[in-house]
Amino acid sequence: MQQNPNNRRRGEERNETLIIPHITKEMVETARRMAERGASRAEIEQAIAAMQAGKTPTEAESAAQKKPIVQPQATAAPARNTAAHSDTVIIPTSRPRYTAAERRAMLEEVQRRQAEREAERQKLAQEEESHFRTYRDREYGTNPPPRAAKSLADKPQPDATKSRTIRTSKPAADATRTVQVPQSELRAAAQKAAPAPQPVQPVQTTQQFIPESAQAPQIVPQTQPKPAVPAPEAAPKRRGPVGMPRTYAEAEAALNERIRADHIWLSNPVLVRGLGMAPVIGAALDGQRALMLCIAALILVTFTRVLAVAVCHLTKNRFRPVVYCYSAALLYIPTYILLYRLFGTDLSLLGIYLPIMVVEPAIVKRMEFADLEPVKDAFRHGFNNALGMCIVLLIVGCLRELLATGAVFGNVILHNALLPLAALPAGGFVIVGILAAVWCAAANLYTDYKHEEVRRLYADRKH
Incomplete structure (x- = not known):
């Protein structure tokens, strides 16, 4: 059933x-x-x-x-040939039978399709290679990294002192005879046979001579032990802005390092890492206050890191938190004097947010790392952090002034206030939150695109 x-x-x-x-x-x-x-x-x-x-x-x-x-x-079945068949023959009819011409045509069609796929694969490989070269030239410059070429001096030279091995062929039925001939006798025989002295040429280790007589014995001279040739030292991997990574892991690590070191856009200290939010929300109410905070951040964040790293080099990286705090407090005095000369009494508009820059998280966070960076790298990283903070301060200050009063740096642009709440700390939280969401979304899209590009370029390479 x-x-x-x-x-x-x-x-x-x-x-x-x-x-x-x-x-x-x-x-x-x-x-x-x-x-x-x-x-x-x-x-x-x-x-x-x-x-x-x-x-x-x-x-x-x-x-x-x-x-x-x-x-x-x-239809009537044909008469059965009993001579050729002794039992019942079953012919399957579920699959059509093809002629030789049809099989040949099908084979040619399969070969043609395989050739088309191979040509398409080669075309895609060429496009990927050209795209890879374009990416390399754009990211690492037009000068490719020089490869370590082996010179003639590095190559192992043939040893002229080695003796030659003379082998002769004999019939399989005869036993093979081996005669040990000293090296000196071989040289004397060669000098007697030579018509004129010839310059000494390095010979190969093994040479074969087939004599006319098949009954000649096999001569194997006594060879000196081969001196040990030291293995060539592996060339160190070149790393730098010009060197192109050879594997996907190296390219991925280099890309992550560039993203982490981009403190202006991709790793902004304020909008991406959430550092230094108090001056941005509480003091950056207009363009003028944002400009004063920018100058203070440039001086304090940059030179505090440089001074602290220089002192830590002298103290062998001991008392690191104390060094960072005292460096920021020491640099605050000349910074305040410079800002007072530039802005006068308007500097009092910043209130407590200017002295709080001494303990700015962008400065204090560096104390968490135990490794000691060079002074040059400290200046570069500190300046990038300060520049990223300045960009956010100017954007937030000008945007809040425009929404609250309709002006930017005192210049009237809109006659109506679009959002008076922007002049308050609550409005600052809202504006900074929206700006951070848009900023992080754009940065994530860009980093995902770069990761996908690197993965696609290194897809056919060994990892």
Whole structure:
């Protein structure tokens, strides 16, 4: 009992019974005998049906010959060649049979498709290589890293003191004779045989001479031990702005380092890392206050880091927190004097947010790292952090002044205040939050694009 799957889809349950008739050896013999006599397919089927009904083979043959069943589409089976076949041959008809020409055409079609795929793959590889070169020239400059070329002096020279090995071929039936000849005798024989002295040429370690006589013995001279040749030292990997990474791991590490070192856009200390939010929200109410905070941040953040690193080099990186705090407090005095000369009494508008720059998180966070960086790198990193803070201070200050009063640095641009709440700390939180969300989304899209580009360029290379 088996359920029809077509009816199952419609929700109907029907049962079908498949009956397979039993065919005995007598039925097969009867069908073969009738086929040899030239009986049609319908007569053979009728005889088999009669035998299944209980009749004998003779009665079934006579009944089939008296009442043949003629089918309109059935054709008479050809006479069976008993000489060539001794049993029933079943020819499968589920798969069409192809001629030699059709097979040849199909093979040519398959080969043509493979050639097209190979040409397309080579074209894509060339495009990837050109894209890779463009990326290398854009990211690392037009000068490729010089490869360490082996000079002639580095290559192992052939040893002129080594003796030559002379081998002769002999028949397989004869035993091979080995004669040990000293090196001095070989040299004396060579000098006697030479017509004129020739300059000494370095010879190969092993040379084969096939003499005319097959009965010559095999001469193997006594060779001196080969001196140990020191292995060439591996050239150090070149790393720098010009060197191109060779593997995906190196390229990924270099990209992550560039993203981390970009303190202006991709790793902005305020909008991305959330450092120094108090002066931005509490004091950057307009463009003028933001400009005063920018100058203070440039001086304090940059030179505090440089001075602290220089002192830590002298003290062997001991008392690092104390050095950073005292360096910022020491530099605050000249910074305040400079700002007072530039802005006068307007400097009092900053309030407590100017002295709080001494403990700016962009300065204090560096104390967490135990490694001691060079003074040059300290100046570069400190200046990048301060520049990233200045950009955010100017953007937030000008935007809050424009939304609260409709002016920028005192110049009226809009006659109506769009958002008076921007002049309050609550408005500063809202503006900085929206700006940080947009900034981080753009930075993440760019970093994801760069990571995908590196992954695609190094997809076919060994990692």
